[in-house]
Amino acid sequence: MTEATTTAPRLFSGSHLPLALGVIGLVTLSAMENRAVGTALPTMVREFDALGSFGLANAAPNASFVFALAVAGLWSDRHGPLRTLRLGAITFGLAQLLVGFAVAMPMVIAGRVLSGIAEGLLDVSLLVLVARALPAVLRPRMMSLISAMWVLPSIFGPLLTGIITEQFGWRWVFLGAVVLLIPTWLLLQPAIRQSQNAPEPERTAEHAAELAASRTALPWAAAISVALFTLTLTGDHLATHRVLGGTVVIVALAVLAVAAVRVMPRGVFVARRGFPSVVAIRGLGGAGFTGVSVYLPLLLTLQHHFSPSKAGISLSVTGVFWAFGSWLQGREHRFQRVNVLRTGLALMTVGIAVTSLLAWTDASVWFGLSGWAIAGIGMGLSASSLSVLMLDLSNAGNSGRNAGAAQMGSVMSIATVVAVTGTLLALNAANPQPWVFGTIVTFGAVLTGLGLLVAGRVRQGLE
The missing domain is CATH 1.20.1250.20 (MFS general substrate transporter like domains)
Structure with a gap:
């Protein structure tokens, strides 16, 4: 057996184990929250007598997610992934608390907006952390696990959410995610310390120009969020407002096309x-x-x-x-x-x-x-x-x-x-x-x- 074989890095051993477990935990929490809403939301809108807000609650995180991605990419490259990761985890916890303790539908919608922001911040910062903390040979398996952690909640999430909603109430779907966030975050600490000790990447003139372009693109990312939000809402009501709705759809698509070219x-x-x-x-x-x-x-x-x-x-x-x-x-x-x-x-x-x-x-x-x-x-x-x-x-x-x-x-x-x-x-x-x-x-x-x-x-x- 060769030395190369005996020293081949493994994802679930040694210094890489905490990172793998922490990433899996955060992705699973985010995915479970994302998939669970579809099961819990009908009960929530009935309880708050706000059936008309169903579409808005579904569209809100998609719109905020796009803008959060642009911000997360800029921050992660300028300051490293850790600041973005921490903010994403805090925002995720606040979103779950806001929905879990909601007394009216506007609080739920606000929590959903924060959920979209948290998902964008976490998705980008985790990928950057993986890129910096893992050798290239282990990245395919890490990406495979991240993908699987989104698929499995799609299978079991609705059933688990239904049981929790029926037995304990829908609020515990979100409050339980906050409780699980704490040990998941602690698992990431060794990888975070390792990333903090890593040398900063060399900043070239090309990188500075790319960062400047990213800052310029932020308003266009905001325009994309507004356009997507508008498209989602208008499409649901087009059958009853065809002329006005059709006009709004065309304008939103035009804004989306122009902004997409910019970002x-x-x-x-x-x-x-x-x-x-x-x-x-x-x-x-x-x-x-x-x-x-x-x-x-x-x-x-x-x-x-x-x-x-x-x-x-x-x-x-x-x-x-x-x-x-x-x-x-x-x-x-x-x-x-x-x-x-x-x-x-x-x-x-x-x-x-x-x-x-x-x-x-x-x-x-x-x-x-x-x-x-x-x-x-x-x-x-x-x-x-x-x-x-x-x-x-x-x-x-x-x-x-x-x-x-x-x-x-x-x-x-x-x-x-x-x-x-x-x-x-x-x-x-x-x-x-x-x-x-x-x-x-x-x-x-x-x-x-x-x-x-x-x-x-x-x-x-x-x-």
């Missing part, structure tokens, strides 16, 4: 080789997959007469396949990272195309859902691979901005696609025909297919 790295919209292609693919793949997953339960309920619980369970199972794909990505294999990405995007495209048969034909429901399971494996492979490639194409001086840009591009793409497809559904809400759902699902396959075509440009940036 995204140069070359993203033409998929320039290297990091811009990573951002483009993340946006295309995320929008394609999530844009389908949002409407699939409704398709199963309306067109195939599934009960709501049955539709939800059938889709929760696909989380297992996402986790499986993410696990495969983290394994040691002989394939290059870009080839893993291509495989994931190909599986997503084929899987979503098969899923579209649920709308276009009378094919077996379980055959269609098998396609969705394939897409889940592809999403697990591609999402984690994109995170690894993002870190590989970044350095200590720009990893924060790159992480923020990659996530911001994904969030913008997903929110825009959901808003546009939601508008299509709203215009046909009285009697949605199979072609409506068929168009939505097929569009998702087109987006992931475009991502597959762009994947080769990532390899060119690595050469």
Whole structure:
């Protein structure tokens, strides 16, 4: 046995163990809170007699998340990840306390806004901390675990939240997260001390220019948040206010387009080789997959007469396949990272195309859902691979901005696609025909297919 073999670093041993456990804990808490709201929110709006605020409570964190990503990327590169991480943890705790002790719906909405800010701060700072504290060989497995920690709450979160809500009340869903935040934060302390002792990255003139550009982009990030918030609200009411709503949607999309050009790295919209292609693919793949997953339960309920619980369970199972794909990505294999990405995007495209048969034909429901399971494996492979490639194409001086840009591009793409497809559904809400759902699902396959075509440009940036 060679010395290289005996000294190979491991994620769950030695000095890397506290970081791995702390990151897993924080990501799991954030994911559980994110997924639990969907189960608890109906009870909350009924208790506060505020059914009309349901859409607002759902849209609030998405809007604040985008702006938080821009701020987190700038702060992490300028001051290191620790200040941003601490602020994210504090904001997360305040958000849960605000919702947990809410006496009226405005307090809940304010807490949801803070949740979006906390998620943006934590997501970026944790990625930067991983990039600085872990050797490159361990990053794929860490990205795989981070992805899995989002998938598992999607499977078990609704059930656990339902039990807590029924047995103890919905407030303990949020107050319990505050209690768990304390030991999770303590687990991160060794990694935080290690990061504090690490040498500061060299600040070049290029880095200074990039930081200045990031500061200039902050107002545009705020404009994106407002535009996404407006799109979400308007799409829900377009059927009853078509002229006014349509005008607002067009204006919001125009603002979003102009602002996106200002905040995204140069070359993203033409998929320039290297990091811009990573951002483009993340946006295309995320929008394609999530844009389908949002409407699939409704398709199963309306067109195939599934009960709501049955539709939800059938889709929760696909989380297992996402986790499986993410696990495969983290394994040691002989394939290059870009080839893993291509495989994931190909599986997503084929899987979503098969899923579209649920709308276009009378094919077996379980055959269609098998396609969705394939897409889940592809999403697990591609999402984690994109995170690894993002870190590989970044350095200590720009990893924060790159992480923020990659996530911001994904969030913008997903929110825009959901808003546009939601508008299509709203215009046909009285009697949605199979072609409506068929168009939505097929569009998702087109987006992931475009991502597959762009994947080769990532390899060119690595050469």
